[in-house]
Amino acid sequence: MRKKGFIVSFIAVLILLSACNQETTTKIKLAEVTRSIFYAPQYVALEKGFFEEEGLEVDLQTTWGGDTTMTALLSDGADIALVGSETSMYVYAQDSKDYAINFAQLTQTDGTFLVAKEADEDFSWEDIKDSTFLGQRVGGMPQMVGEYVLKENGIDPHGDLNLEQNIDFANIAGAFASGDYDYVQLFEPTASVFEAEGQGHIVASFGEESGVVPYTVFMTKQSFMEEEDDAIEAFTRAIYKAQQWVDEHSAEEIADVVAPYFEETDIEMLASSIDRYKSQGSFATDPNLDEKEWNNLQEIMEKSGELPENVPYEDLVNTDYAERVMSE
Structure with a gap:
């Protein structure tokens, strides 16, 4: 009887631990502006389990285009968006009460x-x-x-x-x-x-011609950042792990990892594309978005006639998460 009681207790503990693990897992709805090998570090984070290590369950959706991606974010169809940081400026210029904040950079050149x-x-x-x-x-x-x-x-x-x-x-x-x-x-x-x-x-x-810019960035609404502060930091940490992994591994190794996201593309073609991006420094090696890049972006927007207004760096960029995970 004592043995049977021990087994029942052991099973109960396992169930309790499982329930605790479920409770500590945060679900994140992530919208990407397009499906591109340009975003290789994001797919590495998903495939290598870096999000799971941080207690996150990330549901990735491709929303095809900046307008639809930002609409998904602002309407709560997505919690985090991977999109050009210029979209956050457009929303800010419309006097939105709950605008999007850029918190982690993924790519740093035109792609x-x-x-x-x-x-x-x-x-x-x-x-x-x-x-x-x-x-x-x-x-x-x-x-x-x-x-x-x-x-x-x-x-x-x-x-x-x-x-x-x-x-x-x-x-x-x-x-x-x-x-x-x-x-x-x-x-x-x-x-x-x-x-x-x-x-x-x-x-x-x-990309080689235009210099360094915050081309594609992870952003979220102010309200979500305030409510899910720990989740945003965990997300940024997972991305940083992926960025470091991509920086330290060959194009062929990266291609093998991200291949499930590009089933119709030959693996050698993927490796060649990744190598092209790596050689011109397109993949950011850390999530920090600095002010010089931000100002370069605004100059590009202004010269193309698309800058709605000058947006202060500190209003739309939060580097706290990047700085914390990079200092660990």
Whole structure:
């Protein structure tokens, strides 16, 4: 009888421990602006169990576009959003009472490449004058950085090009492949896939041309940050672990980990895309978003005519979480 009683007690303890573990797990709804190898550290955090180590259960959804991603965040369809930090400025300028705060940076350069329909081994920016250029959504980071780079190279996007911006973000690649366009901005791995299939040729990198900016950032509403302070810190810690892991491992190793998120892309193509981003420093190695990057972003937005107003760094950026996890 004593043995039976011991077994019953042991089982009860296991059930109690299981219940405690469930109670300490925080569920996070995470919305990403698009599915891209550009966000490799995020997928590493998911696949390597870094979120689980921090007591988080993260549900990832792809919301396709800055507007829809921010709508999901503001309407509580998402707790945290991975999106361009310019979207937080747009919301702030509308005098929102519960605006979004940037707390952890994931990428620190533009992630697009200039893809030409025809091969051009001796490409120069002058070559795109009078061409038909399939641009990105007005007000989005790719479009603003694209126009900034063109202007820095002496090209007037609206005067020197036949610039078309009437295609939804998710359909840009397909439109370029089937349409009569000379140039387009594409993320990886799409740019490399197009090159491999002979549908386009990478001739320049917007990331290399534009410098360091807080291109893609994790943000959340003020109210959620106040209510779930511990969860935001845990989330930031998991991202930092992933950033360090990506920095310390090869493109091939990273590709093996994130491959489940890109089932239709060849593993070697993924590795090539990751290597391209690593070589130009696109992946931030820590989550801290510094003021110099923020000011560079506002300059890019201002030159593209999309900056609604100058937004103080301290109003929309919280580096407390990044600084704490980096100091541990």
